[in-house]
Amino acid sequence: MHTVKQLSTLAGVSVRTLHYYDEIGLLKPSAVGQNGYRYYDDQALFRLQQILFYRELDLDLPQIKAILDGRDFDLVTALQKHRQALQARIERLQTLVQTVDTTILHLVGEAPMSKKKIFQGFSEAKQKEYEQEAMRQWGEADVKESIQLWNSYSKERQAEIMEEGSQIYQDLVAAMGHGPRSPEVQALLVRWHQHLRYFYEPTLEVLSGLGNAYNEHPDFNATFTAIHPDLPPFLQQAIAHYVDVLETEWLERELGLLKE
Amino acid sequence: MHTVKQLSTLAGVSVRTLHYYDEIGLLKPSAVGQNGYRYYDDQALFRLQQILFYRELDLDLPQIKAILDGRDFDLVTALQKHRQALQARIERLQTLVQTVDTTILHLVGEAPMSKKKIFQGFSEAKQKEYEQEAMRQWGEADVKESIQLWNSYSKERQAEIMEEGSQIYQDLVAAMGHGPRSPEVQALLVRWHQHLRYFYEPTLEVLSGLGNAYNEHPDFNATFTAIHPDLPPFLQQAIAHYVDVLETEWLERELGLLKE
DNA sequence: TCTTGACTCTCACGCAGCGTGAGGGTTTAT
């Protein structure tokens, strides 16, 4: 027989939770002393573990009670229904993420916080290279800002960001077969765009200019050709389309909705 | 100037919501009559629409207030943080769905129909063979589950399944001339995959491991060599390709979800 | 003018699943 405290540490829940489960009849103590103390045996511990398992699945307590009390209750059907509910929630959240993404892009495109900065962040040697690359296009002050932004991240964060970046390009290569305007590729470009924001705030014009540069600028082109020979022209087309969509479709719809 | 009812129908919210937003200072009426009535102008309507927009994104009301009152608040950063939170919730829900799935499978396998013996479709001798074969690879618990699943089928169904199984291998032998990646062979592997699911739910890794085992594991190899001497290496190649395609399709679906 | 019906207001409880005290008894170890 365990007291509430013992059971709570055994199962990793709070004492209050045990009180509550008693209150709603989900888990009643195996015995109650005349002092009012609750005592639980191992069977109760087992039931509690079952409760916690189903709670992990995000089932609500009345449902768990129904399942465990097992009265004319089809567990498999219940779980399948629950699965559907979870899927629905996932899909809803995924559309939310998309909306958040486009909102961020809108805000960034509308109100550039700090105009055009450029990125660095490869090896020390290449860093200089890119710095000059960027300077030729955007000027020294902007580059310095970007470098400061980059240096403001921790070493680990920097590693993560770089990893994420190369991952995105690999995913893009894998998705090339679908064509530059395919939903798959365009979705990856959302990630790409998000990724850029670690370095600077790209306006829509910067984005589109970047797309062209990836193909037409010799140094960028070389970098991406090394990943895949067809990547530069592919990126140019895909990004052009991406910016197109952002400028027309979304601006009309969301912005109009907000301001009208 | 609109009354609460008017504003509520205009924006599609309840009167109670307007009361509440007033109470928490999120949306105060533009004017209040001496009778206590709330009156809202068009600016308030606009603000309400903004509120609803951010509420749609699942931001909580204090956050919305902070955003709209815009005091030393970086909207983009806030949205990025929110995006991460949404992503975390999505990932959590996705693992939950997985857990639910495996739970359902477990329950289905556990459904006690008749606790007879093993893989009854095979001859008594070969039965033991397959049993050990399976145990060596997957451990006892998995095999038991598979056996229980198998025993949950009726005798007639079991006979049909076994017939179907040997038929598939014969068809595969007949199709070997087309090559392991040919549509003909790949279509047969769909049937093969479906067939396996009568016994257990194979993950992609299990499928691919099975393909290798068919060639490299001496017992499996012997079994299939008996059907046709070139069948084992052929199956290994064909199955490897089949799994490859499945993985690609899966990736595409993920990306599609991300975009939609 | 009086009535009626549609609105309006301010409390205030309820929902899920507990967290977090408050205030007071009990047990256990020293």
Place this chain on the structure above:
DNA sequence: ATAAACCCTCACGCTGCGTGAGAGTCAAGA
């Protein structure tokens, strides 16, 4: 015997409102 640790029962708080209750107000028709 005393303190520490544990136990109990209220009971409010959190989110974002829904849902009345009870009472005042307004516009329009008889």
